[in-house]
Amino acid sequence: MELDDHAEELASDLGVDKEEVKSDLQNLVEYSVPIDEAKGSLRRKYGDGSSASSSAPSARDVADVTPDDGNVTVTGVVLTAGERSIRYQGDDHVIVEGRLADETGTIDYTAWEDFGLEPGTTITAGNASVREWDGEPELNLGESTSISFEDESLDLPAAYADAIGGEATLADLQTGDRAVTVEVTVLECERRTIDGRDGETEIKSGVLGDESGRLPFTNWEPAPALEEGNVVRIENAYVQEFRGVPEVNVSKFSTVAELDREIDVGADATTMNVREAIRTGGIYDVELVGNVIAIRDGSGLIQRCPECYRVIQKGQCRTHGSVDGVDDLRVKAILDDGTAALTVVLDDELTEQVYGGTLEDALEAAREAMDQSVVADTIRDRVVGREYRVRGHLSVDEYGANLDAETFAESAADPEKRARALLEDHELDRDAADAEVEA
Numbered sequence: 001m002e003l004d005d006h007a008e009e010l011a012s013d014l015g016v017d018k019e020e021v022k023s024d025l026q027n028l029v030e031y032s033v034p035i036d037e038a039k040g041s042l043r044r045k046y047g048d049g050s051s052a053s054s055s056a057p058s059a060r061d062v063a064d065v066t067p068d069d070g071n072v073t074v075t076g077v078v079l080t081a082g083e084r085s086i087r088y089q090g091d092d093h094v095i096v097e098g099r100l101a102d103e104t105g106t107i108d109y110t111a112w113e114d115f116g117l118e119p120g121t122t123i124t125a126g127n128a129s130v131r132e133w134d135g136e137p138e139l140n141l142g143e144s145t146s147i148s149f150e151d152e153s154l155d156l157p158a159a160y161a162d163a164i165g166g167e168a169t170l171a172d173l174q175t176g177d178r179a180v181t182v183e184v185t186v187l188e189c190e191r192r193t194i195d196g197r198d199g200e201t202e203i204k205s206g207v208l209g210d211e212s213g214r215l216p217f218t219n220w221e222p223a224p225a226l227e228e229g230n231v232v233r234i235e236n237a238y239v240q241e242f243r244g245v246p247e248v249n250v251s252k253f254s255t256v257a258e259l260d261r262e263i264d265v266g267a268d269a270t271t272m273n274v275r276e277a278i279r280t281g282g283i284y285d286v287e288l289v290g291n292v293i294a295i296r297d298g299s300g301l302i303q304r305c306p307e308c309y310r311v312i313q314k315g316q317c318r319t320h321g322s323v324d325g326v327d328d329l330r331v332k333a334i335l336d337d338g339t340a341a342l343t344v345v346l347d348d349e350l351t352e353q354v355y356g357g358t359l360e361d362a363l364e365a366a367r368e369a370m371d372q373s374v375v376a377d378t379i380r381d382r383v384v385g386r387e388y389r390v391r392g393h394l395s396v397d398e399y400g401a402n403l404d405a406e407t408f409a410e411s412a413a414d415p416e417k418r419a420r421a422l423l424e425d426h427e428l429d430r431d432a433a434d435a436e437v438e439a
Contacts, residue, residue: 006035010042034140036071036129037112063104065139067132074107074139075124076100077154080166081117082179082236083253094253097178097238100125100139101160108178109139115147119165119179122150134176166235171212171270175246175282177239182248184208185263189228208248209265214285217248223256231259244282244395244402269391275339277394278401287391288403289411290337292344292383299331300355300376301362329359331379335390335403342401344390350408355379387411 007022021042028038060072080098087093096111098119109128111117126146128139141147166180173180189206204219204226217226225232235255239246250256269287277286298311303325305317311330317323331346331354352358355378357365366372392405 003029006039010039034110034112034129034131034142036144037140037142040143061104062100062102062107065107065130065137067130067137069130069137071127071129072139073124073126074100074102074128075122075150075154076102076107077122077156077160077164078117078119079106079160079163080119080179081111082166082238084178084238084251085253098166099163099178101156101163102154103156106160106163107137107139108133108176109141112140112142113145115141117147120153122153124148124150169212170208170210170215170248173215173239173246173248175239175241180237180239180248181233181235182208182210182237183233183259183263184210184231185265186226186228186230186232187214187265189226191222210263211266213266213270215246215248216242216284217250218242219250219256221252223250223254225256225258226250231261231263233257233259241282243393244397245284245393246282273339274335274337274342277403278340278342278396280394280396282395284393285391286394286403287389288335288337288342289387289389290335290341291385291387292333293336293341293385294334295376295380295384296332296334296343299333300329300351300379301366301372302328302330304328327359327363329355329362329375331383333383335388340401342394342403344388344392344403344405344408346405346408350405351379354383354408356382 003025004022007018007025010025011018011021024042025038028042029035058072060069060074062074062076065072065074077100078098079101081096082098083094083096085092085094093112096114096117098109098117099106100109117123124147125139125141126148128141128145130137131140132138168177168180168182170182170184173182185208187207187209189204191202191204193200193202195201201220202222204222206217206228207214208217219226233256234248234250236251237254238249238251240249241247269285270283271287274288274290277283277288303312303315304310305312305320305323306326307320307323308317310317310319312323312325315322315325329348329351331351333344333346334341335344346354348359355362355375362375365374365378387410389409389411390403390405391407392403394401394403
């Protein structure tokens with residue numbers, strides 16, 4: 001049913017103007033409120049407390065729930081449950097998010113009412129609506145949902161049972177995870193002020209580390225224990241994508257407690273070939289080895305907007321219009337290891353290293369040649385055709401794969417050995433593809 005049809009149905013039932021109802025309904029839906037809950041809210045607003053849904057729910061195993069289902073009844077064990085605040089119609093609303101499991105699979109849920117959900121409890125959710133979120137079905141538990149707590153627990157597979165409570169390592173976390181618990185060392189932490197939805201807001205951000213790796217974090221209501229060097233346990237965090245990689249978000253509903261022990265943070269980055277790295281869809285702290293085959297336009301001596309620091313063209317910023325550019329250095333290099341290629345972005349410090357001079361040196365060279373492209377040409381002569389070991393943070397989006405480099409060093413690896421390894425990998429992939437075709 002289209003939004004217009006829902007609005008017409010509500011207007012008819014409530015005896016109010018359709019356009020007014022449609023405007024309210026559109027506002028709620030834009031804030032990701034499920035359609036059934038949005039309709040229920042408007043029924044209450046206009047004085048009708050009747051149920052927003054008349055469909056008869058069918059009992060489903062978790063694995064059988066699809067985004068095409070309207071309303072379902074599901075029995076499962078609550079793996080995680082964490083509070084979070086959202087805003088719609090100008091008001092803050094506390095929801096509970098987490099994951100539910102049965103013998104067949106797991107599914108995320110959002111509870112719009114306080115049902116008293118706790119990890120480890122077995123519930124039957126009747127008349128739960130289903131929506132699609134990031135391509136997957138999600139249960140929405142609201143006013144029209146009935147929750148009953150079961151005395152007997154389900155016999156979950158070990159992998160699901162171990163997930164009760166949300167304990168995870170940083171390497172386990174994926175974008176979209178909710179109500180997770182991690183024990184980490186705060187490697188980097190800074191306070192800064194941003195323009196939030198309520199005006200200027202002070203937050204903390206930085207990097208967390210454990211034995212499995214590192215991830216960035218944002219703390220939206222600064223917790224005293226989150227300081228550089230501290231070892232902390234963070235409960236009820238959620239994971240969002242930021243610049244193409246997972247980021248741990250610590251909200252006012254999260255619990256942060258300092259631990260009296262040490263956590264050894266893995267010093268080594270995850271090592272992959274380029275194709276594997278791109279297939280992750282984005283990864284924080286990865287190491288790649290490959291040949292620089294080209295230097296892209298926009299490398300060398302560039303100018304940035306003094307307001308937003310974006311690269312400008314001919315004195316024009318896409319956001320701030322005509323500006324006096326700030327000189328800077330950057331390299332955008334194409335790295336290819338034989339499996340795939342991506343763009344490696346070097347900041348000003350790494351660019352100075354490969355250029356062999358400072359920003360002032362680059363500006364002097366451009367003035368002498370009356371052409372700023374000589375800086376990129378010098379860098380191109382120095383790096384193209386050479387093999388480099390690169391460590392940084394990879395993002396993958398509609399514009400391609402980009403690695404923001406933290407280190408960029410010429411590789412000391414034996415090129416013959418690496419070539420043989422790539423050939424062996426290629427042979428294994430081809431054998432696997434042939435076996436799949438034969439099957």
